[in-house]
Amino acid sequence: MSKKQVPRLRSGRQNGKAGPSTTLGTTSKTLWTTTTATMMTSRRQFIGAATATVAAMLLPRRAHAARSPHPTPRPGITGANVLTKEQLADKPKLVDLFDSVRERPEIMDGIRCNCNCEHPPDLYSLLSCFEGKGMARECGVCQSQGRLAVRLHKAGKSLDEIRVAVDAKFG
Numbered sequence: 001m002s003k004k005q006v007p008r009l010r011s012g013r014q015n016g017k018a019g020p021s022t023t024l025g026t027t028s029k030t031l032w033t034t035t036t037a038t039m040m041t042s043r044r045q046f047i048g049a050a051t052a053t054v055a056a057m058l059l060p061r062r063a064h065a066a067r068s069p070h071p072t073p074r075p076g077i078t079g080a081n082v083l084t085k086e087q088l089a090d091k092p093k094l095v096d097l098f099d100s101v102r103e104r105p106e107i108m109d110g111i112r113c114n115c116n117c118e119h120p121p122d123l124y125s126l127l128s129c130f131e132g133k134g135m136a137r138e139c140g141v142c143q144s145q146g147r148l149a150v151r152l153h154k155a156g157k158s159l160d161e162i163r164v165a166v167d168a169k170f171g
Contacts, residue, residue, distance in 0.1 A: 068112055069112065070110060070111055070112045070125075070163050071109065071110060071111075071112060071124055071125045072110065073105075073106045073107075073109040073110040073125075073159070074109055074124070077105045077106060077109045077127070078105050079101065079102030079103060079104070079105040079108075079127070080102075081131040081132065082098055082101055082102040082105075082127070082130045082131055083098050083130060083131070083134045083137070084098075085098075085099075087134070088134075088137070091137055094136075094137065094143070097136075097143060097146055097147060097150070098130055098134075098136075100146070100150040101127065101130045101136075101146050101150065102130075104149070104150065104153055105127055106159075107149055107153050107159055107162060108125065108126045108127035108130070108146070108149060109124070109125045109126075109127040110125065110159045110163070111125060111126040111127075111145065111149055111159075111162065111163060111166055112125065112126070112166075113125065113126045113128070113129050113141075113142060113145065114141060114145065114166070114170040114171060115129070115135075115139050115141035115142050115145075116141075123135070126142065126145055126146060126149065129142040129146075130142070130146065141170065144169075144170075145166055145170060148162075148165060148166060148169060149162050149166065152165055
C-alpha cells in the first residue's frame, strides 16, 4: 500500500460466499451493531428530552391559569395610560391595536394575561400589558389576546363570553 492509499471495506464475499468485511481489524458487523446501538440510544435520549421539554412548557401555563382567575374590572378604569401613537413610533404596526385597547378599558381590565412573561406586581390584567412599559409592544401572546378581545367585543360579545374564548385559545 502506498502512503496515500486508504483502506477500503471489502465486499464481504470471499470465494463467492458471504463473510464479514473488515476495516482495520474491526468487522463490519461489529461496526454496524455499535453504530446502530449508538444511534438508537441517541434517538431515545432525544425523544426523552423532547417529551420532557414539551411537558415543562405546558405545565406552567395550566398551573398559572388554574391559580389565577380573570380579574374583576376596576371601577372607573380608563385607557388613559395605554401607550399612544407617539410612544409607539418604533412599532407603527401596533398603533391600531393599542388604540382599540384604549377604547375598551373595562373589557381589557377584566381579562387575565396568559403570556407567562414575568408578572411584576403592577400588572393587574391584560390592560396593564398595554400600559406603562408596554409589555405588549414585544409579547405576541399579549397582542393576540388583545386582538381577540377587541374583535369579539366589536362583534357584541360580553366580557364573560370573551373570557371563555380567551381561555379556550390561550389556556
